[in-house]
Amino acid sequence: MTEQERIAQLRTELHRHNYNYYVLNTPTISDQDFDALLRELQELEVRHPELFDPNSPSQRVGSDLSNEFESVEHQYPMLSLANTYNRDEVRQFYERVSEGLAGEPFEICCELKFDGLSISLVYEDGRLVRAVTRGDGVRGDDVTANIRTIRTIPLQLSDPAPVEADAPAVGADGQALLFGLDEDNSHWRVSASNTAAPEQQALTAPAVTHWPRRFEIRGEVLMPWTSFEALNREREADEEPLFANPRNAASGTLKSKQTAVVAKRKLDAYLYYLLGEELPADGHYENMEAARSWGFKVSRHMRKASTIEEVFEFIDYWDVERKNLPVATDGIVLKVNSLRQQQTLGMTAKSPRWAIAYKFQAEQASTVLREVTFQVGRTGAVTPVANMDPVQLSGTVVRRATLHNADFVAQLDLHVGDHVLVEKGGEIIPKIVAVDEAFAHLPRGPKVEFISRCPECGAELVRYEGEAAWYCPNDSGCPPQIKGRIEHFVSRRAMNIDTLGPETIEEYYDRGLIRNYADLYDLQVDQLSGANDSRIRSARKTVKAIEDSRQVPFERVLFALGIRFVGESVAKTLARNFKSIDALAQASLDDFLQINSIGTAIAESVIQWFRNDDNLRIVERLRGYGLQLQLSEETLLQQSDRLAGKSIVISGVFAHHSRDEYKALIEQHGGKNVGSISAKTSFILAGDNMGPAKLEKAQKLGIAIISEDVFLRMIGE
Numbered sequence: 099m100t101e102q103e104r105i106a107q108l109r110t111e112l113h114r115h116n117y118n119y120y121v122l123n124t125p126t127i128s129d130q131d132f133d134a135l136l137r138e139l140q141e142l143e144v145r146h147p148e149l150f151d152p153n154s155p156s157q158r159v160g161s162d163l164s165n166e167f168e169s170v171e172h173q174y175p176m177l178s179l180a181n182t183y184n185r186d187e188v189r190q191f192y193e194r195v196s197e198g199l200a201g202e203p204f205e206i207c208c209e210l211k212f213d214g215l216s217i218s219l220v221y222e223d224g225r226l227v228r229a230v231t232r233g234d235g236v237r238g239d240d241v242t243a244n245i246r247t248i249r250t251i252p253l254q255l256s257d258p259a260p261v262e263a264d265a266p267a268v269g270a271d272g273q274a275l276l277f278g279l280d281e282d283n284s285h286w287r288v289s290a291s292n293t294a295a296p297e298q299q300a301l302t303a304p305a306v307t308h309w310p311r312r313f314e315i316r317g318e319v320l321m322p323w324t325s326f327e328a329l330n331r332e333r334e335a336d337e338e339p340l341f342a343n344p345r346n347a348a349s350g351t352l353k354s355k356q357t358a359v360v361a362k363r364k365l366d367a368y369l370y371y372l373l374g375e376e377l378p379a380d381g382h383y384e385n386m387e388a389a390r391s392w393g394f395k396v397s398r399h400m401r402k403a404s405t406i407e408e409v410f411e412f413i414d415y416w417d418v419e420r421k422n423l424p425v426a427t428d429g430i431v432l433k434v435n436s437l438r439q440q441q442t443l444g445m446t447a448k449s450p451r452w453a454i455a456y457k458f459q460a461e462q463a464s465t466v467l468r469e470v471t472f473q474v475g476r477t478g479a480v481t482p483v484a485n486m487d488p489v490q491l492s493g494t495v496v497r498r499a500t501l502h503n504a505d506f507v508a509q510l511d512l513h514v515g516d517h518v519l520v521e522k523g524g525e526i527i528p529k530i531v532a533v534d535e536a537f538a539h540l541p542r543g544p545k546v547e548f549i550s551r552c553p554e555c556g557a558e559l560v561r562y563e564g565e566a567a568w569y570c571p572n573d574s575g576c577p578p579q580i581k582g583r584i585e586h587f588v589s590r591r592a593m594n595i596d597t598l599g600p601e602t603i604e605e606y607y608d609r610g611l612i613r614n615y616a617d618l619y620d621l622q623v624d625q626l627s628g629a630n631d632s633r634i635r636s637a638r639k640t641v642k643a644i645e646d647s648r649q650v651p652f653e654r655v656l657f658a659l660g661i662r663f664v665g666e667s668v669a670k671t672l673a674r675n676f677k678s679i680d681a682l683a684q685a686s687l688d689d690f691l692q693i694n695s696i697g698t699a700i701a702e703s704v705i706q707w708f709r710n711d712d713n714l715r716i717v718e719r720l721r722g723y724g725l726q727l728q729l730s731e732e733t734l735l736q737q738s739d740r741l742a743g744k745s746i747v748i749s750g751v752f753a754h755h756s757r758d759e760y761k762a763l764i765e766q767h768g769g770k771n772v773g774s775i776s777a778k779t780s781f782i783l784a785g786d787n788m789g790p791a792k793l794e795k796a797q798k799l800g801i802a803i804i805s806e807d808v809f810l811r812m813i814g815e
């Protein structure tokens with residue numbers, strides 16, 4: 099491959115990763131791998147100035163614009179920091195600074211790099227007036243209403259308080275006692291020594307300074323580990339997708355349109371950078387202390403270093419100790435302390451020359467593999483799971499980790515009793531990355547073999563072409579598949595029978611009351627409660643909820659059936675096009691392929707499903723119980739083809755219907771609601787306050803903007 103081709107390849111790849119990270123909030127590679135690719139690109143671009151492209155991923159700081167909020171310009175652009183993963187580069191940074199300052203003495207302020215999303219807060223006369231996300235560095239989203247719900251962010255500053263706790267005290271033996279307050283301000287750590295841990299530096303109380311009339315303060319919004327775990331437990335119970343890490347949870351939360359959601363989610367914020375015309379001191383560290391005295395949450399774990407050795411001490415200390423912090427951190431930030439010296443050093447196009455971020459390696463832990471078990475999912479896919487000695491990793495105790503599939507197990511050459519390295523990457527489920535070579539000299543246990551029969555029902559496993567997983571083909575007789583299908587059937591977005599959780603389903607299954615979802619409609623109150631009076635109330639509720647589900651509209655029943663590849667939106671499309679389950683059951687491959695968004699895989703899966711006699715019997719039973727197996731008269735009457743083939747973006751605030759209602763209306767009339775504007779967009783249905791970024795894009799692409807009233811006339815309402 100020529101260097102020119104490599105540049106093109108890297109740009110495409112990095113664009114995709116940027117999109118995954120910023121827009122979808124689901125990165126598929128580690129930060130470190132991303133940075134390595136970006137660096138490779140930057141180096142190649144330096145060698146090939148003739149290939150300059152203003153749209154190259156190297157030219158942007160990243161964007162988190164979401165269109166949902168008003169976009170506003172930052173008074174001072176929000177730059178990011180140069181990243182490094184190794185000590186040599188830290189040393190080089192230190193030397194560059196020293197040279198840049200012509201040998202003048204300087205101090206480096208060392209601090210934690212919090213892993214959340216950056217925010218800029220503007221205060222006037224002691225009141226919070228504006229909070230803006232970083233966006234593309236120049237413009238960001240105004241999220242002031244959401245930020246106001248974060249309790250650690252002061253809305254109105256109090257009179258400056260002296261920072262007593264940080265003043266050095268003297269112990270009984272006359273040694274300085276050094277205090278460090280934990281990040282959650284919950285308990286004190288005290289050590290009596292003059293060789294205290296490097297993060298614990300005796301601080302002198304700063305002179306009490308009043309805040310400037312107008313200033314900006316920047317920091318990181320984050321979700322503490324405990325809130326993050328509680329949130330995911332809740333989402334799991336509600337069958338909502340889990341957040342991969344606290345950063346994504348914080349970012350998803352801050353972009354919520356409902357401030358109430360934000361308030362509930364327990365976000366937190368650390369402030370680490372003060373900007374303005376009349377700051378209290380020349381030192382960054384001193385300014386942050388002043389800010390703390392005004393009521394801001396400023397980390398106590400900051401330290402001024404006057405030698406490179408002190409910098410490394412700080413790094414080494416926190417590389418280990420950060421695991422005990424209540425919030426996620428992904429590195430250390432080093433800043434030249436004096437603002438005057440910062441000015442002398444200046445900026446490059448993207449980042450200041452006076453600061454650098456040292457990033458930690460993705461956290462790994464070594465532990466012993468005790469056993470590999472095999473888990474069968476709703477679709478019959480078999481996943482190997484490593485059961486290990488419990489080990490602490492990124493704030494939680496890990497006992498189980500995924501081994502993905504048979505190929506992965508074979509590739510690792512895994513033996514029972516091996517020491518293995520576990521890592522938490524961007525994903526929430528920990529994974530085994532390697533056998534720990536440090537223990538390679540020990541005798542090894544038996545080799546881990548993949549199974550050939552289903553651990554649940556004994557059926558011989560099969561492998562479908564092009565798939566990495568082994569499957570249990572016994573879908574109608576394998577317990578986890580049966581229970582999984584029933585769980586899916588009752589889930590909120592399907593039949594919404596919310597009194598039936600996984601445990602209840604398991605119990606009914608074990609008692610032989612249900613073998614498939616049609617059996618639910620035969621359940622009787624006395625059967626469920628047994629002889630137990632206290633259970634009558636809940637049994638009645640369950641039977642009632644099952645009965646009520648007969649009103650659930652056809653498209654959701656279709657989704658509930660659990661046909662492979664028929665998710666929510668495919669179910670809607672099929673329902674709209676075929677109108678009844680009988681028409682769907684009769685449809686030929688050709689009939690399916692007439693529909694825009696339906697391909698062969700979906701078509702064949704549906705055809706296959708209706709060829710199975712067991713399934714046909716279940717459909718007949720559901721019909722007998724009165725479930726909706728066709729579109730309702732009302733929907734049929736309302737339905738039209740007026741918007742057939744149209745891709746429509748909804749933007750802004752509406753007077754006559756909610757956004758969701760407009761979405762439903764578009765679908766009812768054969769159109770498709772899409773999330774973002776592209777050349778393929780037919781028109782934008784725009785209410786009030788359409789975001790300026792969307793407006794600009796629409797104008798650039800020449801896409802029509804249709805008002806609410808015009809739209810309602812289009813569909814004949």
Ligand code: IVH
Pocket residue numbers: 177178179180209210211212213214215216217317318370371431450453455
């Ligand atoms: S200072 C010009 N300090 O890391 C310097 N940033 O790429 C502005 N971050 O965008 C940043 N902890 O979101 C600074 N103690 C800290 C930080 C920190 C986390 C984030 C911030 C920034 C990114 C650097």
